Amino acid sequence: MSHTVSPLRIGPIEVWPPLVLAPMSGVTNRTMRALYKPFGLGLTVTEFVSSNALKFGSKRTMEMIDQHGIERPVSTQLWGDDPQTMAHAAKVVRECGADIVDINFGCPAPKVTKTNGGSACMRDPDRCEAIMRAVVAAVDCPVTMKMRLGWGEDRLVYLEIARRAQDAGVRALTLHARTARQFYKGDADWEHIARLKRAVEIPVIGNGDLNDAHVAMRRMRESGADAIMLGRATLGNPWLIAQIRDLMEGCDARPSPSAADRLRYAIVHYRAMLDELGEARAVPQMRKHVALYLKSVPGAAQLRERLMRLDRADDAIALVEETIARLESDLAA
Ligand SMILES: Cc1cc2nc3c(=O)[nH]c(=O)nc-3n(C[C@H](O)[C@H](O)[C@H](O)COP(=O)(O)O)c2cc1C
Structure with missing residues (x-):
């Protein structure tokens, strides 16, 4: 069977299939990622890790970033609002085995945004750029970034931040196509993922509300995204991953288990x-x-x-x- 999509390329790293497990805080720990990976994921991402917490290196934080397990490639996600702290954290996670360092500009949770981290960074594109440049300069592996459309409907800055990311040397972008203010309400708007794909040359990973294998493939095709990222719909249903992989490999999707x-x-x-x-x-x-x-x-x-x-x-x-x-x-x- 011939493949229906191409591998995702993040710098020198080839990801096959172009199917990524979303970072989910409190969920995608090492055990969970190792369990889900064989269903057919090309790439897994850790739960987000606070760059500030990495200064102190508590046992729990170090456990979150230990990447000497069986999954390769694996991406470690960091959040924070200070370029130098993020750069230091990137070096630490790289030493702890990350193949890719991912920057979080998407989290809408108040405990993160109240210190200007996650999606709150998107209110200040200059700061986003400074963080991305500092992280890219700090590590010898590809750096990626995950974002939302912007803080609120009135200022959708994802295209501007994406262009700055590309200029700063970020090697791939994930867009969860909602604003921070939306949290998880409404629908992810995949038209924005298509727009992002047309605006940049680096790979785009589309994310938001994929819960059916055929719909996921259609979204990928219609948006032109280089890869898709799955989050909530895989919980309790990792077979969705296998079904999408089947379609990417040119086979029929396997039936759901009893x-x-x-x-x-x-x-x-x-x-x-x-x-x-x-x-x-x-x-x-x-x-x-x-x-x-x-x-x-x-x-x-x-x-x-x-x-x-x-x-x-x-x-x-x-x-x-x-x-x-x-x-x-x-x-x-
Ligand atoms: C419980 C939970 C925790 C999450 N934690 C993170 C996180 O640590 N980093 C991140 O970038 N996104 C996080 N997200 C957002 C997901 O990565 C993803 O963008 C979002 O759930 C939309 O994708 P989905 O509709 O496939 O679930 C989290 C989502 C959930 C439900």
Whole structure:
């Protein structure tokens, strides 16, 4: 079968397939990325890491940037508003194994924007440029940047910041096609991704609301994006990644797994998180994941309620196993 899309090239790094897992704070830790990568991702990105926090190098922060695992290539994302602090942080993450350093100009969360980080940087394109130039000068690997359309509807600065990024030596751009003020409301407007693609020569990664394999491929084709990035829709459904990869490889998209198979994988995911993080940290994180794997299982709402009350991993896994047995006996009947 011949491929239907080309690899993404980020400087000297070739990414195949051009399918990227979105950075998601509190979600895309190393275990999660390693679990999802084999479904068919070309590139994974860490949760964002505060450049300020890297000055202190706490154990938790260092764990977030340790990139000596199995995924290659991997990108480490940084946020902050000070060019020199960002440059220092970039050097540290590069030493800790990042193949790519990604700059976050997209986060709308108040804890980030109140210190002018994330999407708040987009209110000051000069500052964005200074940060990008400092980071590019600090490392010997490609630097990329992820942004939104702008702070608010009244000032969509993504094209201006993209051109400055290109001039500063940034090697690829991701656009989540919403404004910061929108948070996650409304729809991502892929027309802006098409506009960005026409405005710059460096690769563009389109992001926002991709939750179906055929729609994702259509969005990529119509916008001209060089790659697509998937976030929320992969949670509890990593098979979406495999379906898109199938289409990129010129095959039919594989069918979605049965509910019982989804839940069997939820247990694999649970055990991997337990091994890596221990029970106290894995249980709260796995509540949200299992809740998503349970989506569309009959009685999901009650199961989720029970799950939220369980504090022990064994009990949560037993609940999932019991659900699988029920699904199978329903099927047999
Ligand atoms: C829980 C969560 C955490 C996120 N954390 C980050 C982050 O650390 N860095 C970042 O650039 N974007 C972050 N995002 C935004 C996603 O990367 C992505 O741009 C957004 O979810 C839109 O893509 P989607 O519609 O495919 O989910 C986060 C999104 C969610 C839902």
